[in-house]
Amino acid sequence: xLKNSIEDIENQFEIIQILNEEGEIVNKxxxxxxxxxxxxxxxxxxxxxxxxxxxxxxxxxxxxxxFYAPTAGQEASQLGSQFAIExxxxxxxxxxxxxxxxxxGLPLSKAFLFSRGHFKGNQMxxxxxxxxxxxxxxxxxxxxxxxxxxxxxxxxxxIAITYTGDGGASQGDFYEGINFAGAxxxxxxxxxxxxxxxxxxxxxKQSAANTVAQKxxxxxxxxVRVDGMDVLxxxxxxRDARERAINGEGPSLIETVTYRYGPHTMxxxxxxxxxxxELDDEWEKKDPLIRFRKYLEAKGxxxxxxxxxxxxxxxxxxxxxxxxxxGVEKQKVxxxxxxxxxxxxxxxxxxxxxxxxxxxx
Amino acid sequence: xxxxxxxxxxxxxxxxxLKNDENVLVFGEDVGQNGGVFRATxxxxxxxxxxxxxxxxxxxxxxxxxxxxLSTQGFRPVPEIxxxxxxxxxMDAINGQAARxxxxxxxxxxxxxxIRSPFGGGVHTPELHADSLEGLIAQQPGVRVVIxxxxxxxxxxxxxxxxxxxxVVYLEHMKLYRSFRGEVPEEEYTVDLDKxxxxxxxxxxxxxxxxxxxxxxxxxxxxxxxEGINAEVIDLRTVSPVDYDTIIESVKKTNRVVMIQxxxxxxxxxxxxxxxxxxxxxxxxxxxxxxVTAPDTVYPFTAAEEVWLPDHQDIIEKAKQAINF
Numbered sequence: 001x002l003k004n005s006i007e008d009i010e011n012q013f014e015i016i017q018i019l020n021e022e023g024e025i026v027n028k029x030x031x032x033x034x035x036x037x038x039x040x041x042x043x044x045x046x047x048x049x050x051x052x053x054x055x056x057x058x059x060x061x062x063x064x065x066x067f068y069a070p071t072a073g074q075e076a077s078q079l080g081s082q083f084a085i086e087x088x089x090x091x092x093x094x095x096x097x098x099x100x101x102x103x104x105g106l107p108l109s110k111a112f113l114f115s116r117g118h119f120k121g122n123q124m125x126x127x128x129x130x131x132x133x134x135x136x137x138x139x140x141x142x143x144x145x146x147x148x149x150x151x152x153x154x155x156x157x158x159i160a161i162t163y164t165g166d167g168g169a170s171q172g173d174f175y176e177g178i179n180f181a182g183a184x185x186x187x188x189x190x191x192x193x194x195x196x197x198x199x200x201x202x203x204x205k206q207s208a209a210n211t212v213a214q215k216x217x218x219x220x221x222x223x224v225r226v227d228g229m230d231v232l233x234x235x236x237x238x239r240d241a242r243e244r245a246i247n248g249e250g251p252s253l254i255e256t257v258t259y260r261y262g263p264h265t266m267x268x269x270x271x272x273x274x275x276x277x278e279l280d281d282e283w284e285k286k287d288p289l290i291r292f293r294k295y296l297e298a299k300g301x302x303x304x305x306x307x308x309x310x311x312x313x314x315x316x317x318x319x320x321x322x323x324x325x326x327g328v329e330k331q332k333v334x335x336x337x338x339x340x341x342x343x344x345x346x347x348x349x350x351x352x353x354x355x356x357x358x359x360x361x
Numbered sequence: 362x363x364x365x366x367x368x369x370x371x372x373x374x375x376x377x378x379l380k381n382d383e384n385v386l387v388f389g390e391d392v393g394q395n396g397g398v399f400r401a402t403x404x405x406x407x408x409x410x411x412x413x414x415x416x417x418x419x420x421x422x423x424x425x426x427x428x429x430x431l432s433t434q435g436f437r438p439v440p441e442i443x444x445x446x447x448x449x450x451x452m453d454a455i456n457g458q459a460a461r462x463x464x465x466x467x468x469x470x471x472x473x474x475x476i477r478s479p480f481g482g483g484v485h486t487p488e489l490h491a492d493s494l495e496g497l498i499a500q501q502p503g504v505r506v507v508i509x510x511x512x513x514x515x516x517x518x519x520x521x522x523x524x525x526x527x528x529v530v531y532l533e534h535m536k537l538y539r540s541f542r543g544e545v546p547e548e549e550y551t552v553d554l555d556k557x558x559x560x561x562x563x564x565x566x567x568x569x570x571x572x573x574x575x576x577x578x579x580x581x582x583x584x585x586x587x588e589g590i591n592a593e594v595i596d597l598r599t600v601s602p603v604d605y606d607t608i609i610e611s612v613k614k615t616n617r618v619v620m621i622q623x624x625x626x627x628x629x630x631x632x633x634x635x636x637x638x639x640x641x642x643x644x645x646x647x648x649x650x651x652x653v654t655a656p657d658t659v660y661p662f663t664a665a666e667e668v669w670l671p672d673h674q675d676i677i678e679k680a681k682q683a684i685n686f
Contacts, residue, residue, distance in 0.1 A: 090433065123467035131433070132465050139458055142423050146430015153412065154434055173453075176423035183418050339468030340503050342526040345555050347602040 006209075013213040015257055017227040018236060021286055023294025025232075032236040040301050042083055042231055044310050046075040046289050049099045051314035052108075053262070056115075060266040064322065066116040069096040070262030073229075076288030077193045077256040078163075079103060080234030084242060085161055085189075090147045091130040092140040092162035096193075096260075100163070101130055108321035109328075118331050119339055129158075137168045141177025141190065148186035148251065159245045161189045161238070167198025169212045178219040181251040188251035189241040193228060195260040196283075200274035216253035228256030229286040259283035332359055365545040368538040370512035371401050371477070374519035375439060377549045379409045382437060385523060387414045389424055389441030389477075398443060399479060399538060421447050425454030428474045429462060437473045439523055445480035445532060446489030452497070459528045460503035471526040475519070481534035481573055481623060482670050488662045491535070493572075493624035493655075498530045499601035499633075505529045505554060506601040510575035512543035514598060517552030525554060534572040557604040559611070563593035566680050567611045569634060570621040571597040574653075574671065578621055581676035590684060600630045608634065609642050616647040617683040621676055626654040648686035651679045 018027045025031060034042075053072045059065040071078060074096070082100040085091070091104050098111050105128040113121030114132060122132045134140035144162035151158050168174055169192050181188040192212045196203050209215060216223025222244070226233040234256050241252035261284065263269035271280075296302035333355045337348050344352060365373065378385045387402055387409075393416040396403035406414040417424050421442055428438035442448055448455070455476065462472040482491040498506050507522055507529055509515035515533070522529040560575055561582050568578040575596045582592035593611050597603060612618055618638060620631040635650045653675045661669050 119464070119467040121467075122465055123469050129433075136453055136457055139426060139453060142426030142454070143430040143458070145423070146427035147433050148430070149427065150431045150434025150436055153431075153436070160430070172420075173422055173426060176418075176420045176426065180418055180420070180423050180427055336464070339464055341463065342471065345505075345602040346604065346606070 009214055009217060010210050013211040013223065013225040015225050015227050016233055016237070017230050018232040019230045019291055019295055021291050023291045023298060025295070030233070030236050032232055032239060034235070036301055039296060042079065042235070043292055043296055043302055045079045045083070045103060046231065046292065047307060047310045048314040049075050049079060050289060051311050052099070052318060055315065055318045057262065057266065059322065065112060067095070068115055068266045069264065070260065070266070071096060071099055073259045073261040073283065073287070074193055074195060075099075076231035076234050076292070077228040077258040080231040081161070081191055081238040081256070084235045084238035085159065087127065088156065088158040089129065089242070090151065090158065090160040092144045092147065092160060093130070093133045094137075094140060094163050094165070094168070095133045095135055096165075097133060097163045101133070104128055104130055106130070108317060109324035112322055112325040113328060116325070118328065119335060120328055138164055138171030138173035138177070140164065141168070142173045142180060144188055144190070145177045145181040145184070145186055148181050148188035148245070149184045151187040152184070156187070157246045159187045159189050159242050161191065163191045163193060165198060166192065166194040166196065166203040166206055166212060167201065168192065169215060170206045175215070175219065178216065178221060178251065178253055182219045182221040185248065185250035187245045189238055189245060190251060190253045191238070192253065192255045193258055194255050195258050197260070197274065199264045199269060202274070211255060213253060213255040219253070221251050221253060223253040223255070225255045225257060228258030229288045229291070231288055231292055259286070334359060362544045363547050364542040365512045366539045366542050367509070367512045367515045367533070368399060368401055370516040370545045371519055371533060372403055372405070373545065374516040374523070375402065375405060376408070378439075378520060378523045379405060379413060381549070384435055385413070385437045385439060386431060387439045388417050390417060390419055390443045392416060392441050397441065399535070401441070401477070401533075421450035422454045425451045425459060425476065428476070429454070429459050429472065432472050432474055433470065437523060439475045439477060442476060442478040444486070444490040445478040445494055446492045448478065448494055448497070455498060455504065455528075455530065456501040460501045463503060463527065472528050473523070473526045474528045475522040476528070476530045478530070478532055479535045479538070480532045481536055482660060482666050483536045483573070485663050485666070486535070491662060491666070492660045493622070495532055495600055496624060496629045499630055503528070504601070505599060506532065507554060507599050508532045508534070508572045509598065510534070510537065510572055510596050512545045514552050514558070516545050517550050518554065518598060520549060521551040521554050524551070529554070532572070536573045537576070552598070555599045555602055555604055557607040558596045558598055559593060559607065560596045561592065561594040563591040563615065565591045565615055566617040566619065566683055567593045567595060567608070567615045568619050568621060568676060568680065569595045569597065569608060571600050571630070572623060574621045574623050577671065577673045578676055580673040581680065584673065584677055585680055590680065592680060597630070603630070603634055603637070605637055605641060608638065612638055612642045613645045616645055618646070618650045619676060619679045619683055620650060620652040621671065622652070622654050623671060624655060625657045626652070627657050629654065648683040651683050653679050
């Protein structure tokens with residue numbers, strides 16, 4: 001009894017890498033089918049998103065943005081996975097996953113409105129199949145199973161992709177999500193961005209399991225652990241998982257091993273309380289942009305000029321988007337009342353009148 | 362017109378909507394082949410197939426979260442929480458998620474989910490099967506709480522709930538499932554949400570109740586009649602939001618009110634209704650608004666439930682207090 005070897009299970013989940021820290025392809029068989037233009041676009045998006053992160057942090061400090069969860073370090077994990085999905089797919093992000101939403105089609109100005117809590121930031125444009133970023137850890141996982149089951153019932157060749165972190169993998173909804181999706185063979189791709197810390201608690205303290213990917217075994221679905229600083233490995237894992245799902249083979253769980261350089265959020269978290277400088281340095285050597293830049297430069301696909309052009313474009317677009325967000329009419333209580341139900345029930349009708357009166361003064 | 366029990370009326374409502382709208386899905390623990398532990402979904406899987414009437418893995422948060430996801434694809438989920446005492450497992454999925462989805466989409470997404478669940482005491486269930494937890498949901502904006510007390514209302518309210526584009530928690534008192542039959546049209550019809558119903562007209566006092574307590578109030582009204590007290594009985598039917606127009610109109614006529622709920626006294630529907638009455642109609646009151654509730658303890662499964670649950674005698678006593686004030 002109890003003779004199963006956990007080690008044997010865990011050994012099946014070694015980290016898969018395609019592009020190493022030196023920018024060399026180390027795993028040719030897994031090399032994804034991406035054109036030169038695709039590769040350049042991936043780089044452009046990573047650079048752009050790094051700038052967006054720096055600008056968002058600055059804007060937050062100036063009081064011009066509200067809630068913000070920094071993204072630097074996780075670009076390969078976030079953008080490689082988003083690049084692998086299609087417009088018809090459905091995205092259920094967590095609060096740090098705003099970049100995926102933006103590249104899926106949410107205008108920057110709306111992302112800023114979301115940060116400020118304005119309801120217009122929650123209105124997805126036509127054709128963007130997504131929910132607003134989820135705040136409750138793990139809730140998006142079980143909702144994703146529902147979206148995936150819905151897509152399957154509709155016979156759509158599309159998937160629902162959702163994200164959580166290493167901390168999220170401890171939550172009940174995480175297991176319920178992968179278990180329900182597995183039981184229904186739903187059209188799902190589940191991503192866990194293991195960035196090593198759930199606010200301050202290190203991944204080692206989350207579970208006796210040494211990988212998140214092995215949790216797929218309990219749900220009876222395939223799992224894979226990839227280098228989350230390697231945009232090619234992340235892309236390939238998600239692309240393969242998507243292919244499986246649209247072919248009716250069911251959901252998969254992908255653990256991307258990554259690192260968040262910044263604080264948990266801009267609301268007062270101080271990473272020096274729980275991380276060492278040595279650890280930060282160690283991870284910064286694995287930086288997703290540095291290695292991908294090296295790889296593209298060697299192929300003659302990227303230059304300092306292109307990098308600078310991308311940075312300038314990002315800065316200009318961010319500036320314009322903030323201006324646009326600033327121009328949106330302030331949210332009123334009557335706006336809020338009007339979006340609570342399809343039709344106002346009697347209590348809210350009364351309160352609507354009360355607030356209309358108040359707002360007219 | 363057919364004579365149906367409340368559970369038959371509930372099944373009939375689901376059958377009607379499964380037939381009317383191919384987007385309606387019925388699911389939960391044991392609802393498929395087994396037809397539900399109370400047989401509320403009896404025969405539905407056979408009639409409409411496993412694609413539309415199906416079993417779920419055993420996880421309440423999962424069942425409601427799944428419903429939120431399904432609704433993004435244009436489905437109208439009718440999930441069952443097997444006993445409402447299990448709702449604690451799904452509190453985030455209901456109050457934190459489903460109820461907030463319209464807000465969280467800036468008013469752009471419909472969340473047409475109708476969560477059905479048996480609740481209520483007096484049928485000797487184990488712990489956490491009988492509790493009246495409607496107040497937990499009623500406190501949350503964005504979700505309705507509907508509680509029928511008759512087979513006729515049960516069918517019409519369930520059809521209205523399923524057709525509504527906002528989430529509804531639809532609670533079925535277990536004691537009413539099979540305790541009596543009532544007239545229920547075989548054809549489809551709706552009963553308006555957010556509208557209370559006067560189950561008995563009267564002029565001396567207003568008894569406000571919902572769920573099984575409506576029947577205790579009616580029994581009390583019959584007894585009071587023998588003593589020359591003519592009681593009006595209002596069935597709230599939707600307990601969130603409450604239909605104050607019907608209540609206030611009645612109060613203006615009778616000038617006396619007893620609020621009755623099976624739930625514990627603290628922080629419930631009753632307290633809310635009473636405070637609205639005094640705020641809206643204090644000058645019409647000849648006595649304080651009194652209430653009949655269970656005590657502020659947890660629900661005592663089986664052993665003490667008969668003495669714990671409020672009954673018609675408690676209502677008669679309070680009504681007399683109000684009359685003699």
